Amino acid sequence: MVTSRDIPIGVALIGAGMIAKTHVAALSAARDIARLSAIVSRNPDKAYYLKDFYEGPAPVFTSDIAAVAADPSIEIVIIATPPSVRHEIIGTFASAGKHILLEKPVARNSREAQDVVEICAAHGVTLGMLFQHRMRAPAMAAARHVASGALGKLGLVEIAVPLWRAQSYYDELGRGTYARDGGGVMITNAIHSIDLALSLTGPVIQVQAMTATTPLHQMEAEDFATAGLTFANGAVGTFTASTAMFPHRTETITLHFENGSLRMDKDALDVHWRDGRHQIEGQSRTEAAVASLTGRFEWHQAVIEDFIAAIRAGQAPMVTGREALASHRLIEAIERSSQAGTIVDVPQG
Numbered sequence: 001m002v003t004s005r006d007i008p009i010g011v012a013l014i015g016a017g018m019i020a021k022t023h024v025a026a027l028s029a030a031r032d033i034a035r036l037s038a039i040v041s042r043n044p045d046k047a048y049y050l051k052d053f054y055e056g057p058a059p060v061f062t063s064d065i066a067a068v069a070a071d072p073s074i075e076i077v078i079i080a081t082p083p084s085v086r087h088e089i090i091g092t093f094a095s096a097g098k099h100i101l102l103e104k105p106v107a108r109n110s111r112e113a114q115d116v117v118e119i120c121a122a123h124g125v126t127l128g129m130l131f132q133h134r135m136r137a138p139a140m141a142a143a144r145h146v147a148s149g150a151l152g153k154l155g156l157v158e159i160a161v162p163l164w165r166a167q168s169y170y171d172e173l174g175r176g177t178y179a180r181d182g183g184g185v186m187i188t189n190a191i192h193s194i195d196l197a198l199s200l201t202g203p204v205i206q207v208q209a210m211t212a213t214t215p216l217h218q219m220e221a222e223d224f225a226t227a228g229l230t231f232a233n234g235a236v237g238t239f240t241a242s243t244a245m246f247p248h249r250t251e252t253i254t255l256h257f258e259n260g261s262l263r264m265d266k267d268a269l270d271v272h273w274r275d276g277r278h279q280i281e282g283q284s285r286t287e288a289a290v291a292s293l294t295g296r297f298e299w300h301q302a303v304i305e306d307f308i309a310a311i312r313a314g315q316a317p318m319v320t321g322r323e324a325l326a327s328h329r330l331i332e333a334i335e336r337s338s339q340a341g342t343i344v345d346v347p348q349g
């Protein structure tokens with residue numbers, strides 16, 4: 001007997017920017033449970049190249065958001081537009097009963113993000129976030145260690161996001177501005193590491209910070225941020241992020257517990273126990289599904305599959321929109337601390 005669970009769920013992708021091909025490749029790999037029905041772009045003709053990244057029947061390419069919202073065969077929309085233009089789009093799809101999987105960040109600031117969360121709640125639709133770093137094997141291994149309690153009490157946290165972006169990255173219209181993105185390196189780049197770290201450490205309650213725009217970039221918002229952190233559980237830590245650090249290096253999160261330390265990057269988790277044991281876990285498999293033209297998409301695929309499973313089970317997805325508010329509040333607290341030159345409290349939700 002065929003049931004609705006045996007039929008791939010209809011999905012629309014809203015936005016055809018630089019991340020779109022990753023979403024399309026991920027949906028192609030997940031087409032046993034997801035059917036890419038439509039791609040919405042302001043210029044559908046320019047988005048038509050995306051069909052080459054999808055192995056199923058070609059989706060409809062359109063600029064008609066209302067028509068996609070009215071399509072009963074589409075249950076989920078993935079919204080990957082710039083934060084400045086997504087508020088109205090979210091309202092349209094939420095009021096149409098579509099579940100929403102949202103590219104980070106939720107919005108340009110905490111106030112807008114809170115509004116997005118409440119809009120989705122008012123219409124009874126699920127709002128999930130594409131924080132795909134949580135699906136990396138090292139991150140999942142770290143989460144298992146933390147949940148086991150064997151590491152003991154957390155004492156010190158190091159979050160490092162040492163990235164390089166050429167000026168051409170910020171020459172794209174609106175990038176690195178408060179009007180389009182809501183900020184610079186923190187909300188656009190480091191928010192992935194912030195979300196992942198908070199999922200392992202719990203909330204930050206106080207920060208003392210400095211942010212700046214280095215002479216290496218011409219942009220409105222910050223390309224450098226650093227902060228001292230105080231966590232609710234009593235741990236302390238440091239956060240440093242920049243897109244002016246050449247050469248480009250991988251983000252790392254290091255957690256020092258009373259019985260051992262975890263050092264995590266995208267490729268592996270190093271576990272150093274106080275008794276002398278050393279483990280390397282969660283190393284990336286060379287046979288992972290990677291398309292040469294799209295780069296890695298398996299983490300996006302895993303988030304999409306988790307979201308679909310959550311919808312079908314009536315459960316919360318891996319990262320909800322409400323949970324994502326913690327990252328927004330921390331970023332804004334770092335900005336306020338830098339402006340004030342003093343320690344500030346981080347609002348708790």
